[in-house]
Amino acid sequence: MSRRNDRMKASxxxxxxxxxxxxxxxxxxxxxxxxxxxxxxxxxxxxxxLSGFCDSRRIYKNPNLPxxxxxxxxxxxxxxxxxxxxxxxxxxxxxSTERVGSTxxxxxxxxxxxxxxxxxxxxxxxxxxxxxxxxEKAFTKTSN
Ligand SMILES: [Zn+2]
Numbered sequence: 001m002s003r004r005n006d007r008m009k010a011s012x013x014x015x016x017x018x019x020x021x022x023x024x025x026x027x028x029x030x031x032x033x034x035x036x037x038x039x040x041x042x043x044x045x046x047x048x049x050l051s052g053f054c055d056s057r058r059i060y061k062n063p064n065l066p067x068x069x070x071x072x073x074x075x076x077x078x079x080x081x082x083x084x085x086x087x088x089x090x091x092x093x094x095x096s097t098e099r100v101g102s103t104x105x106x107x108x109x110x111x112x113x114x115x116x117x118x119x120x121x122x123x124x125x126x127x128x129x130x131x132x133x134x135x136e137k138a139f140t141k142t143s144n
Pocket of ligand 1: 072073074077078080081106107108109122123124
């Protein structure tokens with residue numbers, strides 16, 4: 001799949017680097033205890049939308065989830081995005097149902113299309129909110 005600017009985003013780099021090491025599993029296989037998940041991402045910065053507004057909100061629900069990373073919208077950014085896979089893993093381990101993350105900056109950088117030269121760090125930022133509903137039988141006890 002070719003992109004408008006040919007710069008790979010975090011999910012592309014992740015796919016390319018880790019595909020050979022880890023077997024990709026579906027979301028349900030990875031998190032069988034999750035009934036429902038809603039991921040709300042607020043991104044600010046360059047390229048967020050083309051009509052000139054400087055922030056946007058994206059909402060993802062299972063089964064249509066973005067995968068390990070939410071990609072950055074900055075067209076100059078290489079390997080950009082924010083990792084949500086680890087956030088979900090942490091939440092599931094702690095059985096948390098709601099997490100409002102602090103704003104975190106994009107992990108990518110602005111550089112040449114193949115990413116060999118770095119010009120500056122990407123300044124786009126993401127705020128991630130996650131709500132999880134667990135399957136009943138996964139609970140050892142329920143509140144009601
Ligand atoms: Zn970025």
